[in-house]
Amino acid sequence: GAVVSQHPSRVICKSGTSVKIECRSLDFQATTMFWYRQFPKQSLMLMATSNEGSKATYEQGVEKDKFLINHASLTLSTLTVTSAHPEDSSFYICSALPVINSPLHFGNGTRLTVT
């Protein structure tokens, strides 16, 4: 079945530094990937849509200059949290669509802790 892999699964960084999270589709190509964020005891919130070869589309209230998304190939999208602050600590999850009209498949998430 379709597999989406995220790396790293956990990361701790100091305030002010940047962190890159990778999302890979292992056995399929994905022109579109999605990035979600989940705070403790809350549901997933869509941050942005990552489009291969073009700019990402960000949801309202998500700072595009803070959350840099690059989708340089059909199997890889990256999310970079720039100048991280403690309030950016969260669970970041990516997803990809193997085929149009098929279910989305999700990675296992990245737990970011900013100290």
Add this chain to the structure above:
Amino acid sequence: DAKTTQPPSMDCAEGRAANLPCNHSTISGNEYVYWYRQIHSQGPQYIIHGLKNNETNEMASLIITEDRKSSTLILPHATLRDTAVYYCIAPDNFGNEKLTFGTGTRLTIIP
């Protein structure tokens, strides 16, 4: 997305069938109903989806009412590993490219 309503929490005894309801009274004719679940500290896992007919796969069964305003996810023999938050979603784009997650139902399987 069509608005969905789910009970915030449910308990089910291990080995029994878990029946999780979802109301989606504003669903339109071409909107599928998708079910995902999220086990603690993991990404969501796809379970099943359907449009009009009842569906069954190796994980669960989906019963959709004839008027499509509600559905029930059935886990036939719940195990402790089925403890998770279950999300019912009716995306408004036929391609299911953009999912909006509600608060879901926290299902606890009791030994």
